[in-house]
Amino acid sequence: MLKGLGSAVHLAHLLLSEALGPGGTAIDATAGNGCDTLFLARQVGPQGKVYAIDIQAGALAKTSLLLQKAGVLDRVILLHSSHEEMEQLVTAPVDAVIFNLGYLPGGDHNLVTTSETTARALRAALKMLKPEGRIGLVIYTGHPGGQEELAVVEGVASSLDVSLYRVVRLNFINRSAQAPVVIVIEKAGVGDENQPAAQNP
Amino acid sequence: MLKGLGSAVHLAHLLLSEALGPGGTAIDATAGNGCDTLFLARQVGPQGKVYAIDIQAGALAKTSLLLQKAGVLDRVILLHSSHEEMEQLVTAPVDAVIFNLGYLPGGDHNLVTTSETTARALRAALKMLKPEGRIGLVIYTGHPGGQEELAVVEGVASSLDVSLYRVVRLNFINRSAQAPVVIVIEKAGVGDENQPAAQNP
Numbered sequence: 001m002l003k004g005l006g007s008a009v010h011l012a013h014l015l016l017s018e019a020l021g022p023g024g025t026a027i028d029a030t031a032g033n034g035c036d037t038l039f040l041a042r043q044v045g046p047q048g049k050v051y052a053i054d055i056q057a058g059a060l061a062k063t064s065l066l067l068q069k070a071g072v073l074d075r076v077i078l079l080h081s082s083h084e085e086m087e088q089l090v091t092a093p094v095d096a097v098i099f100n101l102g103y104l105p106g107g108d109h110n111l112v113t114t115s116e117t118t119a120r121a122l123r124a125a126l127k128m129l130k131p132e133g134r135i136g137l138v139i140y141t142g143h144p145g146g147q148e149e150l151a152v153v154e155g156v157a158s159s160l161d162v163s164l165y166r167v168v169r170l171n172f173i174n175r176s177a178q179a180p181v182v183i184v185i186e187k188a189g190v191g192d193e194n195q196p197a198a199q200n201p
Numbered sequence: 202m203l204k205g206l207g208s209a210v211h212l213a214h215l216l217l218s219e220a221l222g223p224g225g226t227a228i229d230a231t232a233g234n235g236c237d238t239l240f241l242a243r244q245v246g247p248q249g250k251v252y253a254i255d256i257q258a259g260a261l262a263k264t265s266l267l268l269q270k271a272g273v274l275d276r277v278i279l280l281h282s283s284h285e286e287m288e289q290l291v292t293a294p295v296d297a298v299i300f301n302l303g304y305l306p307g308g309d310h311n312l313v314t315t316s317e318t319t320a321r322a323l324r325a326a327l328k329m330l331k332p333e334g335r336i337g338l339v340i341y342t343g344h345p346g347g348q349e350e351l352a353v354v355e356g357v358a359s360s361l362d363v364s365l366y367r368v369v370r371l372n373f374i375n376r377s378a379q380a381p382v383v384i385v386i387e388k389a390g391v392g393d394e395n396q397p398a399a400q401n402p
Contacts, residue, residue, distance in 0.1 A: 004219070004333065004367060004387050004390075005216070005335070005367040005368075005369050005385060005386075005387040006367035006387070011369065014215065014216070014219070015206070015215070018205070018215070132205065134206070154374065157374055157375065158374040158375050159375065160375050161375075162375050162376055165375065166205060166206040166207035166373070166375075167206075167373060167374050167375040168206050168212065168371050168372070168373060168374075169371070169372055169373075169374045170369050170370070170371050171369070171370055172367070172368060172369060172370075173355065173358055173359040173368050173369075173370045173384070174358065174359050174360065174361050174362075174363050174366065174367075174368040175363055183374070184206060185206075186205050186206040186207070189205075
């Protein structure tokens, strides 16, 4: 993995870290190899709760092993399902949700996330978010359908009411157009709704 | 000021915070009202050093007052000069440089930073940066010449060799085209030069 600012995953974690502390609740919408779940599990600590969802059983097995080695499996619930089902699977409001969109490295490359299910899952996550909670999306675009998925996520994210959600897009401007993109969405806090978010700074 | 992810200044500080700790050295290339200098001064602690540059004496007076109130003036050197002179003013290699490009809120709106001096100052900052050091630029675009200045900064930043510099651009995709933009540049660490920075993740 790339270090520092070169890593899309690191940037997503950095921006989510402010919204997720000890005792918090988070969802990894795409557990994959477990890298994001591990980050969330460390952030919430032993009193917190992380729901890790993946449609591939192999991904959950990898994630489970990684969490066990790190000694943080105790606070994680592994859910073998599609991330568009998250509203049915998790009832509590959540502090943070992370999506890693593309395909599982080393997994079945036919099982990519698709634009349609991703848009549904993102809308569900928006509803489940606590005030001041954040959603981080790391979007890989180098595979077939990747650019389309990015466009769908950007469409949903850029249409969010600026008085209710702050939306930041991060991209690597000295790399190819296929470099990953990060989008982070923050729900306004209670009483923040009338902040003049459309103005500087 | 906007809170959380809605604030361009907050985002720049968050991304610089990883590169600047106790005992560090930093430059505020555009001291303005002192908000960035205060952040840098707190990050470096009493053993660190911050150089705050501004072409307006009034800006340095405001900055000085803010730092004094916060009890961190001891580690700050105020320099009444143009930021394009920073190589002549500061000899040590630095961990972080911050630019706030536009005009001083409440100051003389005719004294905006200009594209030409900004490009020279940015190139100087790139030379002065330590390995793993970072430059943060907050770019306001709503004033005349603002979009041109953004284009110049993006031109310099996006042409940096990907094996030597990681360059991230942050923008607010559910706000107007005049919303501020943040660009953060990280110099590769010693031995990092051959990292495959053009690849995922």
